[in-house]
Amino acid sequence: GAVVSQHPSWVICKSGTSVKIECRSLDFQATTMFWYRQFPKQSLMLMATSNEGSKATYEQGVEKDKFLINHASLTLSTLTVTSAHPEDSSFYICSARVEGAPYNEQFFGPGTRLTVL
Amino acid sequence: SQQGEEDPQALSIQEGENATMNCSYKTSINNLQWYRQNSGRGLVHLILIRSNEREKHSGRLRVTLDTSKKSSSLLITASRAADTASYFCAAQGGSEKLVFGKGTKLTVNP
Numbered sequence: 001g002a003v004v005s006q007h008p009s010w011v012i013c014k015s016g017t018s019v020k021i022e023c024r025s026l027d028f029q030a031t032t033m034f035w036y037r038q039f040p041k042q043s044l045m046l047m048a049t050s051n052e053g054s055k056a057t058y059e060q061g062v063e064k065d066k067f068l069i070n071h072a073s074l075t076l077s078t079l080t081v082t083s084a085h086p087e088d089s090s091f092y093i094c095s096a097r098v099e100g101a102p103y104n105e106q107f108f109g110p111g112t113r114l115t116v117l
Numbered sequence: 118s119q120q121g122e123e124d125p126q127a128l129s130i131q132e133g134e135n136a137t138m139n140c141s142y143k144t145s146i147n148n149l150q151w152y153r154q155n156s157g158r159g160l161v162h163l164i165l166i167r168s169n170e171r172e173k174h175s176g177r178l179r180v181t182l183d184t185s186k187k188s189s190s191l192l193i194t195a196s197r198a199a200d201t202a203s204y205f206c207a208a209q210g211g212s213e214k215l216v217f218g219k220g221t222k223l224t225v226n227p
Contacts, residue, residue: 004159006159032213034214034215036217041222042219042220043205043217043218043219043220044160044205044217045217046214046215046216049213049214091157093159093160095160095215097213103147103148103165103167103209104209104213105162105165106213106215107162108152108159108160108161108162109159110158110159111157111158111159113157
């Protein structure tokens with residue numbers, strides 16, 4: 001099946017620094033990827049839809065200048081958390097849509113746990 | 118909020134018993150999907166049911182969908198300790214976005 005990877009799997013950073021998280025589709029091309037965040041013991045909330053070669057579409061309430069998304073190739077999308085603060089600590093999960101798949105099927109990465117000190 | 122609700126929020130059963138989780142959603146859908154998440158890990162797709170389907174089976178999983186009530190249920194039969202995880206429903210409407218429910222944390226005791 002389609003495999004999506006994320007790197008790093010976890011990261012600890014100091015408040016005020018920026019952190020980049022990568023999402024890769026390993027065995028398929030993905031023009032569309034999605035970024036979610038998940039707080040402890042809560043559900044996934046869609047942050048933004050990442051489109052290859054164009055600007056990301058952000059959900060209401062998500063600061064696009066804080067969460068920079070770049071989908072520069074058909075297999076890679078990156079999420080950069082800029083000037084991270086402790087409240088940005090969360091589990092970030094990406095998914096990639098398989099082109100031509102029925103029901104716009106998405107495959108999820110294993111997630112990246114961000115801890116901001 | 119577009120997010121649906123799941124109940125129960127937590128469920129603890131003995132191995133061999135059946136586990137039933139319910140999900141409600143708020144928008145019209147094309148399909149509803151169920152996912153499993155082990156602690157601190159990514160999501161694994163379990164099963165998808167289309168809006169014109171009422172019931173679907175996959176191995177020990179049985180999903181029902183009632184679009185008039187905007188609800189779905191996931192039944193896991195003959196549960197195993199390895200089924201311990203959080204289970205989420207996700208509603209997919211006209212766009213490709215998935216709107217996730219709050220999840221049910223299932224613990225299966227050996």
